[in-house]
Amino acid sequence: MRALDRIAREFNANITTPDGSPPSPEVWREAKEIADRRYITLFGFRKYNEISIAAAREALKEKKAAQAATAQP
Numbered sequence: 001m002r003a004l005d006r007i008a009r010e011f012n013a014n015i016t017t018p019d020g021s022p023p024s025p026e027v028w029r030e031a032k033e034i035a036d037r038r039y040i041t042l043f044g045f046r047k048y049n050e051i052s053i054a055a056a057r058e059a060l061k062e063k064k065a066a067q068a069a070t071a072q073p
Contacts, residue, residue, distance in 0.1 A: 003042050011035040 014031035015023040023031070040048045 003038075007035050007038045007042075010038070 011031050011034070014034060015028055017023055017027075036048065039051075
């Protein structure tokens with residue numbers, strides 16, 4: 001848990017801008033790549049891949065639910 005907390009803290013620090021504005025897509029992507037590499041180092045690519053697929057499925061489910069909600073009168 002401490003390792004995951006550290007990865008999350010580093011990610012947040014890497015995307016935090018001095019003026020509090022949202023980070024650029026490039027900054028966000030770089031921070032994600034760093035976090036992903038750390039996660040893979042700790043848990044292996046198989047686990048990383050499983051979590052990535054699960055997150056993608058969840059995002060798709062949320063997108064479909066949002067589309068369905070906006071399609072209804």
